[in-house]
Each structure stands twice: as structure tokens, then as C-alpha cells.
Amino acid sequence: MKPIIHLSTISDLYRLFGLGPNHHPLVAVLDFSKVSEHVEKHTRISTDFYSIMFKNYCKNTIKYGRKNIDFHDGSLICIAPNQMIEMDDEVESTENMMGWGLFFHPDLIRATSLNEKMKDYSFFTYEISESLHLSDKEKNILYECVQQIRTELQENIDVHSQNIIVSTIELLLNFCSRFYGRQMITRSNTNKTIVSQVEGILHQHFTSNEISEKGFPTVKYLAEKVNLSASYLSDLLKKETGKNAQEHIHYFLIEAAKNILINSDKTVNEIAYNLGFEYPQYFNKLFKQKTGQTPLEFRNLS
Template structure:
């Protein structure tokens, strides 16, 4: 499978859009919606859209080089983005940006919805790739990647989904540009709901701000920052205060959250690559393979090798 080359400390393979279908879907369902079943010449470079029919019930943890918008109409599913966990219910949306650690599980049998995948450059006729996070805050690392919508808000979004599907299959003149415009307007509708719910406002006076911000920072820096004091300094609080607030909010210590992120990373590398245990240990900055084995077994109850065999 083609993946982006990793030249930094990052160890999880980053899936590219063109080779991602087999990872998240079963064989074509023949529903006729979007890319569920589509002729090659109708595909639009840098963009894919699917209904939930045929989606695999468990995905990841993994990373990808594209944006993702997941829309749930009926049913439920659990999503984890970095250290943040979200429960999809009817009329809910989650989003991810390139490079985020993502997983999905517990998909209910009655799940119904849509998801859109697109490359960073897909909307460049309307917005430069490096401005997407500023334009759409739910794609920013400090933003909230999950929201629940009112019925009329969801209808506005699904209307754009149906228009995109129509353009995709009818192959009218200029359909590529039309799809880009409809996608931009769809993201704008999500942004309007996001702002209406004031999800862009830092709730610094609440007990939820610090733990949420801490989780985002850990998801971003865990490969190089392993101490609670590192994150306390970023947040402008003492390590003791950070530990207390995080434990009161989550029931787990701040150091446990850092370990959780390391375990997620290690599991993804073990599951998706043939990298040796020794190499994983060194890339995750353990002093030696024995230390990594001990850490992994302590946190999961099994050795890295046993996990790989059963993955």
C-alpha cells in the first residue's frame, strides 16, 4: 500500500487518499452514492465522498494526509482523535485534519450518514491550503473537532451533500468547480453552527478548559515532551495544579494521559507497519527495547510482539 514517506520522528504510516479506500470500506456496496460505487472516469482528483453503507466497523488508530468530515444521520459510533473521545449520535459531525491520530469503533448496526475526504489543496481556488484552519476553526489543532447540530442545520448540510453527489454522477460541464463550491459552502454551514454554539470561545473560567487544552497539547507534542512539567509550562500553571485539575476532570493523572498517547502511537505502528520492536522503541525515544517492552506490557497487559500477532 502506498503511503507518505516518514522522514521525522513520526512513526505511524500516513495513508494517502488514493490508497485509503480498502482501509475504511468493504467491497463496493453498489448503492450508487458518491464513491461507494463509481466509474474511474467520474472521480475528482483530491476528493472522495461516501455514504456509511459498507463502512468498516473498526478503523485505526491511523494517520492520513487529508481532511475528513464525518456526518451521522442515524445510529451511533465512537471516535477518538488524539486523546479526545467523542460519541457520534444522530445529527452529529466530527472532523480531522491531516496528520491527526484517528480511530473509530463501536459502530451501531443502524448507522447512517456520510463522510467526505479531501486533500489540503482541493479548495485552493477558493482558499490557500495554509489558511484552511484559520477559516474553519474545527480544523485547527486548538479547535473543537466535534459538534451536534439542530435539525435545520443538519438539513442545510445534507442538501449540499446531495448536490455534490448529483454533480459527481451527472458529469455536467464544470462539475469539478461546482463540487468545490458546494464543499466550501458545506464547511461554511458547519462553521456557522460552530460559532453559534460558541465553540470557538476559550472557556478559561470553567473546569473543562484546562483538561481539554492539555489533551490537545499532548496529542501534538507527546513525541518530544514527556513530562507533566512541560505541559504545565505551556499552560502557565504548576505541575501539581495541572495534575489535580486533570484528575478531577478525567479520573486519571496527567502523566497517565501522556502514556495513553504513547500507547496509541505504539499500537498503530505495531498494527500498520513491519518496523521492528527495537526500532519502535528508539523512535518513541525509549532508552532501549527492554524499557519499551516493560512500558507497553505495564499499560496493556501484553507484550508488543503479542499485540502485533493478534492485531
């Protein structure tokens, strides 16, 4: 297995691709049609910066996690710092090689409002199979943002440079959020199937012995069951039902708790343990938060 190449700085990225000095130490825009991709097969790469890449063709197939990235359809991928990608099998043809990459270090945005907003851009933690497939219009919109950043980087740095660059990055990310929303709408039939699968899994979990055997279900557990990343599943459920993955888990848990409270003589503590809670007070707190009543108040009123 080849060693991991870790890129700590934007300068490291330029050196990896044999490029000249970078215009800015914390942000770069690369035109992939002008980059000679000579990274060896099976090379694993991690970075300390954010990567947003759009390509129609890649000399190397890129593997992220355990899945290959298919750039041939013109998809966009967003990778957070410290994630691992692997350059996999080479493709012989170099025809129609094109695309761009925007790379920026967290230090660029650390003192800005965008730093706090980054956690809202959940697509940075999506699996590659959940990449964003862009229409021609969407490609042009994102490309205009990238061109604006490129132009700004080629100007002399002044007191306005960082604000302009950061605000344009934020604009691009907001468009990505919009386009992901569009993609989820256009895949609504598939999404509804996933919603049904999730609800079936939760129903089975809370109405069988699985809860006592496997414990409280997590968002990660649900995501693995339907072969999605936790972030993508949560966003999909929110788009389709108005409730994210954690809220779905809580809904089925509370419904199961209500049934047990009404149809059994078990104590609240016993019910809490049976539903996978290590501490009954957490069950009491969640039940009241979701229903406005304590478990005992619900039982007595019912």
C-alpha cells in the same frame, strides 16, 4: 498495538471500506448507511486529506487523541490531514446507522482561494470533545451541500466541475463556522466560566513567582489548564471578549509591566527578564505596539 493505517489517497479510503472505484481522485462523499464498517478494533488511521464526518451511529467507537467521539447525538467532526484517529470498542447493535462523510485532498484546493482560507477554519484543530452538535435545521443545510457535491461527482467531469465542487465545500465550511458560532453563544454560561478561569490563571501567573519559574505563558499552556484545544479556547475567548488567547496573554503581561514600571526602580531590561522575555528588545517592541509608548516613556509620563 496494531499498526497505523495511513491513507494517502481517496482511492485508499475506498479500498479500506471495500467500495468500488471512486468518481474523483481528490474528493469523495460517502453514505455511511451503505458502508460496511469492518475496520478492526484499536486500528489507528491517519490520512493525507481533510475529513468532515457526520454520523448518528457508528459500529465502531472512534477515538481521536485520547477522547472518544460520541456520534449518538449527531455531532459533526472535522479532521485535518495527518491527524490520528483510533477505531476503539465495537458496538453490537447496527440499528439506525446513518450519516455521511466528505473527504477532500489538499491538492483539490491548492490552486484556489479556498487553500488560503483553510487556516481560518480553526475547527479542524479542535478536540473531539469540542465537536459541533447540530440542530435538525443545521443538519439539513449541511446535507444539502453534501448532496450537491455528490450530484456533481456523478456528472461527467468538465471545466466547471472543480469550481462547483470547491465552492460548495467552501459554502459548507462557512456554514460550519456559523454553526460553531451559534454553539458558542448557546454555551455562553459555560464559556464565561472558562473566561474567568483563564483570567485567574493569567493574574496568578503574572503576579506571583510563576513567571520566573515557568516562563512566559503560551496559548497551549492556557488551553491545557482549562482542558480545551488551543484553537477552541482562542475562538471562545474572541467570541466572549473580543480578544483571542494571545491577546489576553499580552494584556495581562502589559498590565503587569506597567505596575512594575511605576512601582519599582528596576531597569527595563530587568523587567523584561522578570516577565519571561529572553531578549529585552522584544519586550520593548511589544510594549510600544500595545501602548504606543516605550517602557521608559510610559514610566517618565507616569
